[in-house]
Amino acid sequence: MEPPCAPAIILVRPQLGHNIGMAARAMANFALADLRLVLPRDGWPNPDAGPPAAGADWILEAARMHGTIAEAAADCSRLLATTARPRDSRLPVHTPAEAAEAIRAAAERGLRTAVLFGPERSGLTADDLAACHGIVTCPVNPAFGSLNLAQAVLILGYEWFRARGAAGAADGAGGPERATAGDEPASVGEVAGLIAHLDRALEAAGYFHPPARAPAMRRTLAGILARARLSAQDVRTLRGMVAALESPRPRGAPGPR
């Protein structure tokens, strides 16, 4: 469920088991699973965390307890600290959306990020921030004060899920923009021609068995080709492959492929 290099959520000295459970629930909502606890006030496990987790038990069960932030984040390359207001520090300050984008960009390079959330009342201390690479602050109504712990986790998770989704979409499009000549996207007709060609070949090959399943199989195939966002050149290449598979040539025979 969790993609590689999803961020680890580290709760630093959380006070209430209830909030740990709510944070786990928020994580589950947005496909995060890696919860780590640094010196939770009431120890761990904490039965108060169960009911508010509302079924996200696998997250609580896998949560590990650590004595220090450094230990909790030992396998992570980047450390971000959530604070209610930007600290007077030289760390870069990110919105949740910017942080999620940075987490995603790091994840694409195989780097895991950990995000720290401080104790309910007091937040993270300057010492807690010492090893951090950046700060995450959610803009809120200045007249009303900050988000609670689980809400802060929820917003971060929400933005991570969005950034992750955007990355998935970009991946489907072939990653960075294609602009090279000869890389024009295939027309619908070209892709349809490919599908028809492939279909004939598969039919001849007896692939569509049992026949009752054939429509679903054809849909799946069409879906895959659609998601692939083929270029015109891709289509030509694939048709060449299909033609070759349809009429295999004996080894060494002349003729164009």
Added chain:
Amino acid sequence: MEPPCAPAIILVRPQLGHNIGMAARAMANFALADLRLVLPRDGWPNPDAGPPAAGADWILEAARMHGTIAEAAADCSRLLATTARPRDSRLPVHTPAEAAEAIRAAAERGLRTAVLFGPERSGLTADDLAACHGIVTCPVNPAFGSLNLAQAVLILGYEWFRARGAAGAADGAGGPERATAGDEPASVGEVAGLIAHLDRALEAAGYFHPPARAPAMRRTLAGILARARLSAQDVRTLRGMVAALESPRPRGAPGPR
């Protein structure tokens, strides 16, 4: 604190006072203040809402209770419904970010939006959605299910606060567009009045037969009118037509139509 035309948050048949309080807190975090309740299960006011509101008491104190969605949203021009998953309906489906942008764009034209949130367990019904103009769905982990009530309000508020911030910057650069005179969208109350009028006329004409099918027919009707995005003038025109059909005049009789 609240800018003009911030959206109204309408909780439809909320079950737990605790969740009403949490929703109020989430609203306060993001500078929303207009809370309306449709038939809260335990009545209103509800002392359980106080503590979880964590100081957002002004929102609870100003919250009004209503008997129907149409009444609760009577002064609003647009009605959005939050659902866990996109319904099989013809309503446009928005992400929270898209919804916030639409709310802001409408607000710039002086139009208020109401956002409906359904009961904790069951969500909004097809009847609840009948008069809505659009659906808001937050993409979440499909393996874990939906956000709870206060979380859903929080995400909507978060996106509103962001969109509003972006708008504030844009306002500095230019003036907001105004709807053309006579082209103002009808309020929910005006459309509800038209529907009630038409309903009476159809009822009198024996249209709703068999009676078992009447609720579905009413929903269809409400949906058509919602999608039509009627102007206030359209509503007047249609009511005139209904009135004429209700009480046909003899051919050649004088008098205004």
